[in-house]
Amino acid sequence: MAKVLLEMKNITKEFPGVKALDNVNLKVEEGEIHALVGENGAGKSTLMNVLSGVYPFGTYTGDIIYDGEVCKFNKIKDSEAKGIVIIHQELALIPYMSIGENMFLGNEQGKKAAINWDKTHAEAVKYLKQVGLTDSSKTLIKDIGVGKQQMVEIAKALAKNAKLLILDEPTSSLNESDSRKLLDIMLELKKQGLTSIIISHKLNEISYVADKITVVRDGSTIETIDNPDKNLPEDRIIKGMVGREITDRFPKRHDVTIGETMMEVKNWTVFHPKYENRKVCDNVSIHVKKGEVVGISGLMGAGRTELAMSVFGRSYGANISGQLFLNGKEVEFKTVRDAIKAKLAYVTEDRKGNGLVLSNSIKVNTSLANLDSLASNMVIDKDAEYNVAVEYKDKLKTKCPTVEQNVGNLSGGNQQKVLLAKWMYADPDVLILDEPTRGIDVGAKYEIYCIINDLVKQGKSVIMISSELPEVLGMSDRIYVMNEGRIVGELSSEEATQEKIMSCIVKTGRGE
Amino acid sequence: MKNAVSIIRKNTMLIVLVLVYLFFTFTTKGSIFMANNFSALIAQNAYVYVLATGMLMCMLTGGNIDLSCGSFICFIGAVGGILMVNYEMSVPVAILVLLVIGIIYGCVLGYLIAYVNVPPWIATLAGYLAFRGWAVALLSSHSTTGSIAPIPDGFLKIFSGKLFETAPKTVNMICLITGIVASIIVLALNIRTRAVRLKKGYEADSIIALAVKSILAIAVILLFAYKLSLAGGIPTVLVWVTVIVLIYDFITDKTTIGRYFYTIGGNAEATRLSGVDTKRIMFIAYLNMAVLTTIAGFITTARFQAANSTAGTNFEMDAIASCVVGGVSAYGGSGSVFGMIVGATLIGVINLGMSLMSVDANWQKVVKGVVLLAAVVFEIMNNKNKSTK
Numbered sequence: 001m002a003k004v005l006l007e008m009k010n011i012t013k014e015f016p017g018v019k020a021l022d023n024v025n026l027k028v029e030e031g032e033i034h035a036l037v038g039e040n041g042a043g044k045s046t047l048m049n050v051l052s053g054v055y056p057f058g059t060y061t062g063d064i065i066y067d068g069e070v071c072k073f074n075k076i077k078d079s080e081a082k083g084i085v086i087i088h089q090e091l092a093l094i095p096y097m098s099i100g101e102n103m104f105l106g107n108e109q110g111k112k113a114a115i116n117w118d119k120t121h122a123e124a125v126k127y128l129k130q131v132g133l134t135d136s137s138k139t140l141i142k143d144i145g146v147g148k149q150q151m152v153e154i155a156k157a158l159a160k161n162a163k164l165l166i167l168d169e170p171t172s173s174l175n176e177s178d179s180r181k182l183l184d185i186m187l188e189l190k191k192q193g194l195t196s197i198i199i200s201h202k203l204n205e206i207s208y209v210a211d212k213i214t215v216v217r218d219g220s221t222i223e224t225i226d227n228p229d230k231n232l233p234e235d236r237i238i239k240g241m242v243g244r245e246i247t248d249r250f251p252k253r254h255d256v257t258i259g260e261t262m263m264e265v266k267n268w269t270v271f272h273p274k275y276e277n278r279k280v281c282d283n284v285s286i287h288v289k290k291g292e293v294v295g296i297s298g299l300m301g302a303g304r305t306e307l308a309m310s311v312f313g314r315s316y317g318a319n320i321s322g323q324l325f326l327n328g329k330e331v332e333f334k335t336v337r338d339a340i341k342a343k344l345a346y347v348t349e350d351r352k353g354n355g356l357v358l359s360n361s362i363k364v365n366t367s368l369a370n371l372d373s374l375a376s377n378m379v380i381d382k383d384a385e386y387n388v389a390v391e392y393k394d395k396l397k398t399k400c401p402t403v404e405q406n407v408g409n410l411s412g413g414n415q416q417k418v419l420l421a422k423w424m425y426a427d428p429d430v431l432i433l434d435e436p437t438r439g440i441d442v443g444a445k446y447e448i449y450c451i452i453n454d455l456v457k458q459g460k461s462v463i464m465i466s467s468e469l470p471e472v473l474g475m476s477d478r479i480y481v482m483n484e485g486r487i488v489g490e491l492s493s494e495e496a497t498q499e500k501i502m503s504c505i506v507k508t509g510r511g512e
Numbered sequence: 513m514k515n516a517v518s519i520i521r522k523n524t525m526l527i528v529l530v531l532v533y534l535f536f537t538f539t540t541k542g543s544i545f546m547a548n549n550f551s552a553l554i555a556q557n558a559y560v561y562v563l564a565t566g567m568l569m570c571m572l573t574g575g576n577i578d579l580s581c582g583s584f585i586c587f588i589g590a591v592g593g594i595l596m597v598n599y600e601m602s603v604p605v606a607i608l609v610l611l612v613i614g615i616i617y618g619c620v621l622g623y624l625i626a627y628v629n630v631p632p633w634i635a636t637l638a639g640y641l642a643f644r645g646w647a648v649a650l651l652s653s654h655s656t657t658g659s660i661a662p663i664p665d666g667f668l669k670i671f672s673g674k675l676f677e678t679a680p681k682t683v684n685m686i687c688l689i690t691g692i693v694a695s696i697i698v699l700a701l702n703i704r705t706r707a708v709r710l711k712k713g714y715e716a717d718s719i720i721a722l723a724v725k726s727i728l729a730i731a732v733i734l735l736f737a738y739k740l741s742l743a744g745g746i747p748t749v750l751v752w753v754t755v756i757v758l759i760y761d762f763i764t765d766k767t768t769i770g771r772y773f774y775t776i777g778g779n780a781e782a783t784r785l786s787g788v789d790t791k792r793i794m795f796i797a798y799l800n801m802a803v804l805t806t807i808a809g810f811i812t813t814a815r816f817q818a819a820n821s822t823a824g825t826n827f828e829m830d831a832i833a834s835c836v837v838g839g840v841s842a843y844g845g846s847g848s849v850f851g852m853i854v855g856a857t858l859i860g861v862i863n864l865g866m867s868l869m870s871v872d873a874n875w876q877k878v879v880k881g882v883v884l885l886a887a888v889v890f891e892i893m894n895n896k897n898k899s900t901k
Contacts, residue, residue, distance in 0.1 A: 313787075315784070315785055335787070335789070336784065336785060336786070336787045337787040337788075337789070339787075340786075340787040341787075346785065348785065353781065353782075354779065354781035354782050354784075354785055355782050355785075356779065356782055357774075357775045357778035357779040357782055357783065357845070358778065358779065359777075359778040359779075359845045359846060360774065360775060360778050360845070364771065364774075364775065368771075368775060368782075368783070368786045368788075369786040369787055371768045371771060372768060375767070375768045378768045378769055379766050379767055379768075380766055380767060380771065382766070383712055383714070386714070422786070
């Protein structure tokens with residue numbers, strides 16, 4: 001039996017009024033990849049913050065036994081000195097600095113007063129090779145893709161002499177092929193003896209890469225599942241996470257009749273707003289019918305978000321050409337307001353960045369896109385506004401004490417519901433949902449799917465952009481596959497499979 | 513108990529204001545509490561309330577400020593002085609011309625900031641330099657002393673002095689009656705708001721809270737009315753300040769456009785993608801600022817009864833400080849007219865109190881700097897506490 005590298009014993013961590021961790025036990029053996037799974041707010045991140053010294057010794061109870069000794073970390077530097085390195089979900093790289101500079105930030109090579117840049121870059125290249133990157137260490141971070149940035153983060157951790165690597169949602173912003181690369185690097189590093197802990201919502205990835213899977217629920221560890229053959233069924237993990245069997249991850253739609261064509265985009269071409277010669281959408285033609293859910297699948301950077309935003313009142317792109325039809329009539333939107341008035345809604349993929357006003361209340365966010373309907377002569381009827389917010393809170397089962405609560409204090413799933421509420425209140429006929437379930441847990445996902453089903457039942461049309469293939473397959477009536485700005489395939493729900501979608505992408509990718 | 517803590521936390525600056533006032537009452541042996549000092553407090557600070565109202569609207573959009581307003585006040589004074597004194601233009605026409613100049617400046621500034629994307633502090637820094645220079649150049653070429661006086665009586669009557677003035681130490685009845693009427697209106701509004709909320713089943717204040725709130729508000733109003741009535745009557749500028757403050761309180765609290773100022777400060781991109789013309793709002797913020805600056809220019813010119821080359825010096829800082837001390841976020845998205853009033857009054861009281869104590873003017877600046885910093889640090893700590901609980 002392999003040696004136990006890390007043992008966390010009876011860890012309890014309380015925040016005022018909340019027990020975030022309750023007697024948690026975790027055992028990680030040397031040289032294994034150990035996965036932590038659980039719904040949002042289950043306590044995974046808190047546990048890792050305890051381990052890495054973000055919450056100093058004394059603010060929690062229980063013991064951390066690492067490499068045979070009890071550790072008392074007071075700050076992150078303490079845990080890093082022992083070789084425990086955490087890579088957080090949000091990348092912490094500085095865009096206008098080079099890969100090498102970033103890798104040795106806080107760990108500068110040479111003397112205190114004189115950084116040895118030659119050594120820095122030589123060392124950087126060495127570690128970059130280990131994670132399969134051949135880029136020059138002098139390349140600026142902003143010039144490499146998100147996938148490579150994540151690799152740089154890992155190389156940075158290795159440069160710190162990591163023995164235990166903790167990855168918090170490393171693939172949440174990566175597309176399928178980049179994710180796969182990252183997981184393969186993890187397996188490669190494991191062969192070289194590195195131990196890692198991975199936190200992820202993507203269960204297929206976990207079952208592909210992890211040796212053991214520990215399920216966390218409501219601040220407690222529920223079970224640890226062995227995964228020797230790397231083929232543990234996802235449903236088995238989900239069962240542990242939610243405490244019940246999910247027989248259907250995607251709710252069935254009943255009594256929905258698909259009607260006439262609602263919206264049609266013809267020969268839509270969009271250029272990049274900064275690099276004027278770059279086509280981000282190239283001659284795209286798509287349509288959506290009444291009561292239909294149309295999925296748009298593709299890799300990150302395929303031009304899906306750009307397509308949606310350029311259709312939505314030209315909120316993205318330059319030199320847009322093409323035709324847009326709503327209910328058979330050609331329309332032209334000059335502003336976002338025009339698009340909203342014509343009953344189109346775009347629910348962004350980036351709810352914190354450009355979806356919600358986090359410092360304002362649920363009420364203010366719910367009414368924002370349709371505030372005029374609650375006002376006469378610009379004076380807001382505040383009572384009516386409050387009622388609307390409560391109505392949508394109940395309808396979408398948003399969990400919050402009152403609608404006066406700031407959106408910034410809600411969990412990801414509830415924020416997503418507020419964002420949906422805002423656009424549902426704008427009363428659109430066509431909703432474009434961009435990654436509607438990104439970063440939210442399994443239970444909340446199911447609820448979002450139910451909301452989508454309700455919408456099409458009311459005769460609305462939904463265009464769903466998603467990078468998660470099972471979701472696209474499970475929810476769509478029809479699927480467009482997009483790659484490099486073009487539509488490269490259209491599949492009905494009956495014929496679509498993950499393999500067919502991927503082959504559409506791969507074939508066209510090679511043709512270039 | 514928890515209630516008390518949250519009430520104290522919400523009204524910290526108000527409590528600080530009362531404590532500071534009591535402190536000065538003590539150190540000045542009650543002279544700050546004398547009738548003519550009540551009047552002086554209002555006369556001296558009227559411009560701050562007007563400017564800070566405009567600054568509040570700019571700051572809400574994302575911590576944006578206007579550095580040019582002090583210089584522009586000087587410029588408005590200079591042009592006004594030349595028009596009314598040198599060219600003997602009639603007062604109403606001169607006011608109209610000055611307002612048009614203010615609107616033109618506001619449009620140019622708003623256009624540059626909203627549509628050309630010039631960072632506000634740079635665009636207004638240019639105005640800060642240019643208008644001061646221009647104003648001084650105008651004043652020195654149109655007068656021998658660098659100051660134009662006397663400003664016509666008609667102008668002074670509108671922007672300074674007292675309404676229905678009576679001799680000091682005699683009671684001005686109109687002032688008292690106005691105070692009583694205002695008290696009755698405040699009481700009626702408080703009761704009505706609560707009744708409407710209860711009727712519709714919303715959360716409303718308890719009877720005790722309502723009573724305490726109303727009594728405090730009425731006490732302040734009546735105290736002011738009484739003191740002002742002994743000091744000759746209602747200062748004309750108080751009417752201007754009250755009207756402006758009420759209008760902007762309504763705009764920020766109850767209108768769609770006011771709401772957009774907050775959401776842009778909170779998340780400009782989300783607001784834009786919700787169909788709001790965010791550029792137009794930015795434009796309006798600076799146009800509005802220029803118009804209010806023009807009015808503050810009238811008040812300043814009337815107070816000194818002359819157009820001076822030093823008029824408006826550091827006024828922009830007073831306005832920004834009032835907002836920040838009053839809890840307006842330096843990053844945008846939060847703040848209120850009421851908070852701004854408390855902040856401006858606090859700084860005004862500190863100024864007045866230190867003058868009465870004959871503290872050296874240089875040390876007064878040091879004290880104000882420390883107060884400003886303390887207010888911001890306090891605000892940040894307060895928010896931190898709130899988020900961990």
